Amino acid sequence: MLSAQVVLVALFLHASAASADDLAAPGSPNMTACSGSINPPVGCVTIPIVSDSCFNFVGGASGLDKEVSWVQVPAEYACTYFQNFGCLAVEEDDHATLTCGIWNMFDVLVPTASGTQNFNDLTSSLSCVRSGSAASDV
Numbered sequence: 570m571l572s573a574q575v576v577l578v579a580l581f582l583h584a585s586a587a588s589a590d591d592l593a594a595p596g597s598p599n600m601t602a603c604s605g606s607i608n609p610p611v612g613c614v615t616i617p618i619v620s621d622s623c624f625n626f627v628g629g630a631s632g633l634d635k636e637v638s639w640v641q642v643p644a645e646y647a648c649t650y651f652q653n654f655g656c657l658a659v660e661e662d663d664h665a666t667l668t669c670g671i672w673n674m675f676d677v678l679v680p681t682a683s684g685t686q687n688f689n690d691l692t693s694s695l696s697c698v699r700s701g702s703a704a705s706d707v
């Protein structure tokens with residue numbers, strides 16, 4: 570009898586702890602970047618989006634520096650990919666902004682002096698902001 574009560578209390582505490590964890594991060598959005606392919610995922614990292622902050626492919630993420638071939642931008646966000654670290658845009662061809670969806674960087678074209686170039690294997694940093702349907706938040 571006593572041990573059954575202890576088990577029930579333990580289950581209750583466990584359930585409470587789990588729902589507290591769920592509330593801690595209520596679906597914070599992520600973007601995905603892959604060096605190989607996105608479906609199936611090969612060489613992918615999931616990057617939590619912190620709006621307006623710059624993510625650099627350094628440290629643990631340095632394996633994807635100048636290796637990104639696929640990205641997924643979540644709904645209601647736009648992400649800009651930069652050839653420079655520090656999300657530094659200098660020329661028209663050194664960054665590309667993409668809206669929600671799955672993108673093959675071979676198909677992402679930026680204007681250059683002599684035409685266009687694709688953005689495969691060029692990204693060193695990125696930055697995402699809320700876009701589009703943000704009107705409902707205002």
Ligand SMILES: *[C@@H]1O[C@H](CO)[C@@H](O)[C@H](O)[C@H]1NC(C)=O
Nearest residue numbers: 594595596597598599615617
């Ligand atoms: C983003 O990733 C974190 C950690 O993997 C996860 O807990 C969270 O649910 C993800 N957010 C979305 C919107 O999928």
